[in-house]
Amino acid sequence: MTLLEAHNLRRVLNDNAVLDGISLRVGPGEIVGLVGPNGAGKSTLVRAMLGQTRLESGRVLLDGRDIAGISARERARLVAYVPQRTPDGFPVSVFDACLLGRTPYMGMSPGACDIALVEEVLEKLNLSSLAFRSLDALSGGERQRVMLARALSQQTPLIVLDEPTSALDIGNQLFSLRFLADQVRERGVGILVAIHDLALAARFSNRIALLHRGQLIAEGPWQHALTQETIRATYGVDAEFGELNGAPVIAPFEMERQGGA
Numbered sequence: 409m410t411l412l413e414a415h416n417l418r419r420v421l422n423d424n425a426v427l428d429g430i431s432l433r434v435g436p437g438e439i440v441g442l443v444g445p446n447g448a449g450k451s452t453l454v455r456a457m458l459g460q461t462r463l464e465s466g467r468v469l470l471d472g473r474d475i476a477g478i479s480a481r482e483r484a485r486l487v488a489y490v491p492q493r494t495p496d497g498f499p500v501s502v503f504d505a506c507l508l509g510r511t512p513y514m515g516m517s518p519g520a521c522d523i524a525l526v527e528e529v530l531e532k533l534n535l536s537s538l539a540f541r542s543l544d545a546l547s548g549g550e551r552q553r554v555m556l557a558r559a560l561s562q563q564t565p566l567i568v569l570d571e572p573t574s575a576l577d578i579g580n581q582l583f584s585l586r587f588l589a590d591q592v593r594e595r596g597v598g599i600l601v602a603i604h605d606l607a608l609a610a611r612f613s614n615r616i617a618l619l620h621r622g623q624l625i626a627e628g629p630w631q632h633a634l635t636q637e638t639i640r641a642t643y644g645v646d647a648e649f650g651e652l653n654g655a656p657v658i659a660p661f662e663m664e665r666q667g668g669a
C-alpha cells in the first residue's frame with residue numbers, strides 16, 4: 409500500500425521547470441527524506457504532493473485516490489502538514505493552535521477526547537508550560553515545535569514536513585526527529601520530510617530523495633543516494649563520510665580547484 413504517490417509531476421514557473429517529471433511515493437512505516445540545494449524544488453514538490461500547487465502535468469494519489477477529488481476535511485484526516493514558515497499574526501494560544509489540528513474530527517466544538525489528546529501531545533513534546541502562551545509571543549524555535557505538535561494532534565497516517573528543524577537547536581532537532589521516528593515505529597505513520605541537514609536526513613530516513621533543478625537525481629537508502637558524486641553534482645561541494653556511535657556523519661568541503669588559480 410502507498411499513502412502518497414506522485415506521478416510524473418511537472419510545474420513550470422517563469423519558463424523554468426521547477427518540477428520536471430518527478431515521481432515519488434511514501435508508504436506507511438517509512439520516512440522519506442527530501443534533500444537538495446536551495447531552489448531545487450523541495451517546497452514546490454511538498455506543496456504539489458499536498459494538492460496545493462497547480463501542475464502542468466502529472467497527478468498525485470493520496471490513499472490511492474486522486475488528491476484533487478478528496479475534500480479538504482478528508483484530506484486533513486489523511487495528511488498533516490508542517491509548513492516551512494509559521495504564519496505571523498496568529499494570536500491564538502498554543503493549546504488552541506494544536507486544537508485546530510482536531511478540526512477535521514470535531515463538530516461545533518472540541519470534545520473531551522480532543523482536549524485530552526492535545527494535552528497528551530503537548531506533554532510528550534515538553535510544551536505543556538507554553539500551552540496558554542500566545543503563538544505570536546513565542547520564539548521561532550518554540551513556534552516550530554508547536555507546529556509539530558499541531559500536526560501530531562491531527563493523528564493522521566501521513567505527515568509531510570517542510571524543514572521542520574530549521575529553527576531548532578541541536579537538542580530539539582534530535583528530539584523532534586526521534587519523536588517522529590517513534591511515531592513511524594509505533595503507529596506505522598508515513599513521513600515525507602524536506603530537510604537540509606544531510607547527516608540528520610541520512611540518520612532518520614529509510615529513503616533519501618535527492619532533488620536538483622526540479623529533477624530527482626538519486627533515490628534510495630542514504631548510502632546509495634548521497635555519494636561524493638551526487639553531492640558534488642548537486643551542492644557543488646566535496647563530502648567525506650563517516651560514522652560516530654552508529655550515526656552517519658557527512659562533512660562538506662569546498663571542492664578543490666582544477667588546474668589552480
Ligand SMILES: Nc1ncnc2c1ncn2[C@@H]1O[C@H](COP(=O)(O)OP(=O)(O)OP(=O)(O)O)[C@@H](O)[C@H]1O
Pocket residue numbers: 421422426444445446447448449450451452453
Ligand atoms: N512564485 C514563483 N515564481 C517564480 N519562481 C518561483 C516561485 N516560487 C518558487 N519559484 C522558484 O522555484 C524554484 C524552487 O523553489 P522551492 O521553494 O521549491 O525550492 P526549495 O528546494 O524548497 O528551496 P530552499 O531550500 O531554498 O527552501 C526556485 O528556483 C524558486 O525561485
